[in-house]
Amino acid sequence: MKIEIVKTNYKTEVDALIIPVFVDDAQALARIDGMVGGTLRDELVKSEFSAELGQKIMVRGRDKVKASNVVLLGAGEKSRYKTETLRRLGGEISKIADDNYFSRVAIELPKNSTGNVRALAEGLWLSEYRFNKYKETSETPKLKQALLLLKNPNINHERALQGAALAVLGTTFARDLVNEPSNKMRPKEIVQIAREIEASTSQINARIFTKKELEEDGFGAINAVSAGSYTEPYLIHLVYRPDKGKVRKKIALLGKGITFDSGGISLKPAEKMSNMKADMAGAATLLGLFRVLPILELQVEIHAVLPVCENMLSNKGVKPGDVIKSYSGKTIEILNTDAEGRVILADGLSYISKKIMPQTIIEFSTLTGACLVALGENIAAIMTKSAKLKRDLLRASRRCGEKLWPLPLEQDYKKKMESDIADIKNISLDRWAGAIMGGLFLAEFVPPEIEFAHIDIAGPSFFEKSTISYIPSGGSGYGVRLLLEYLRIVSQ
Ligand code: BES
Ligand code: MG
Ligand code: ZN
Secondary structure (H helix, E strand, O other): OEEEEEEOOOOOOOOEEEEEEOOOOHHHHHHHHHHOOOHHHHHHHHOOOOOOOOOEEEEEOOOOOOOOEEEEEEOOOHHHOOHHHHHHHHHHHHHHHHHHOOOEEEEEOOOOOHHHHHHHHHHHHHHOOOOOOOOOOOOOOOOOEEEEEEOOOOHHHHHHHHHHHHHHHHHHHHHHHHHOOOOOOOHHHHHHHHHHHHHOOOOEEEEEEOHHHHHHOOOHHHHHHHOOOOOOOEEEEEEEOOOOOOOOOEEEEEEOEEEEEOOOOOOOOOOOHHHHHHOOHHHHHHHHHHHHHHHHOOOOEEEEEEEEEEEOOOOOOOOOOOEEEOOOOOEEEOOOOOOOHHHHHHHHHHHHHHHHOOOEEEEEEOOOHHHHHHHOOOEEEEEEOOHHHHHHHHHHHHHHOOEEEEOOOOHHHHHHHOOOOOOEEOOOOOOOOHHHHHHHHHHOOOOOOOEEEEEEOOOOOEEOOOOOOOOOOEEOOOOHHHHHHHHHHHOO
16 A cells, blocks of 8 residues: 655545544534535434544545545544554554445544654554465455645655554564464575575675584574474574664574474364464564664664474474473473473573673563463563663553563572472473463573563464454564664664
């Protein structure tokens, strides 16, 4: 869909002029009523329109309004209005266009702000996403052109539009990777994508560890988890270095890349196991970010480390009770082969700590079902000992609309992972605080001088049934926009 910024006028011939209105805004209703020759009044009496978010009412365009239709779109309470409202309205507008076969619309923005332009554009574009490459016939979105009407458009609004386009590109790239079935998106296909990203720019380089190298170098945790599958594991290390200028900060990102999680010998139940093709969403998020990173020209060195493999079961696989030696040197007693994410990530964290030595590590993983139980599908959990990292990430979250909620790293609980025969167990002795136990396990593999945040995206990385207007069901690309905002905050 093409989005254009236009100075407010009602002369353009479009299928619909869409005007967001707040609850109890009689003035706005009177103004619009005047624009359409008093026909709105009758319609309001007939309908139950109260301007709640997403509610709508439609009248014919006439008199000064050249649009075929005028749509009043509820924007909710004015006091609760934020940029996220506009993202949601973007999603609603896409639906209205689909339902009514509108291909060209004009949308009046409630405020002149650049943040609003960006959010509305994100909402429109993100809701346009479809994953239908394996369907013979599929519906395409109806909306082809959206004009954003602004009182005083300027160059900053154009920039906001470009910012939105970038965020959407990265997000949809990640969505595609997550939505691919696991027989099409195996570790070697992810390596291929990392190679393509590397080849696209001189600022990004890739180092890829093969199975042989992982064995020689002692990545015992990755080797144990991948042992049950005939597909070979990889560790992908991408680095972005800005062309010029002094690098002040080095940030490392880590993403879980289990291309299919069967649970291993501790087999998952059959129901919904298919969703475990999305267990590489953390890795997909980082690839989505790296896809657009060079365009941003940030003065930060950014590393992305992606352990990628399958968690399958076979006579060669790791078994409950086995003890393995991780890259850090610490031994891990594997008591549940389905708690595999933290195991491969342990090697990722030690690799980053030893070889990259950044100030900061932010890790994304679909780590625990417990996190979904706690926060549901819309919200990811953040666990960190660093007040600063928490503050920056929560700020980024509020700005981009990707929700994040803190869980405590309750140190006392570490006792529950003490092993009789190894340095640590990969699960707790009971079921309580499952999401926190994952975070505590991971934090054991990070030295104290590095600030570390674990983000459990088991919920928002994949929607069985989305309740957010601009996120279709399936892979959401969660985390790309969060990281873009975060990087903007720390690179200033
Ligand atoms: N990939 C799963 C977590 C998950 C579950 C993500 C549901 C998204 C939706 C992870 O590898 C896993 O199986 N974790 C176990 C840990 C447990 C054995 C301690 C879990 O959550 O049951
Ligand atoms: Mg390159
Ligand atoms: Zn698992």
